[in-house]
């Protein structure tokens with residue numbers, strides 16, 4: 001299992017926090033972005049092993065990006081959705097699309113590590 005991570009969240013403090021947590025646990029943040037369009041491009045060029053994905057982005061919702069990734073990537077990275085949206089149907093839809101783990105904000109470092117290791 002590779003350790004290259006792409007961090008996608010429109011909030012700078014969240015990207016910073018995730019970057020610090022990921023680095024502490026041996027993951028390498030290879031890229032970050034605040035929007036879905038760039039996230040798709042970065043996925044193609046950086047081939048991350050894992051994406052942490054916010055669901056509410058300025059240009060699209062994270063679940064739509066998951067759909068785009070499925071259509072555009074030969075190999076889908078592991079996707080850890082990290083969102084304040086806690087509606088069960090959204091979580092179920094994400095899992096149906098191939099999201100590995102769904103973390104609800106605010107989350108703890110332990111929960112993140114557990115999601116990464118699972």
Ligand SMILES: [Mg+2]
Pocket residue numbers: 009010011054055056057
């Ligand atoms: Mg957001």
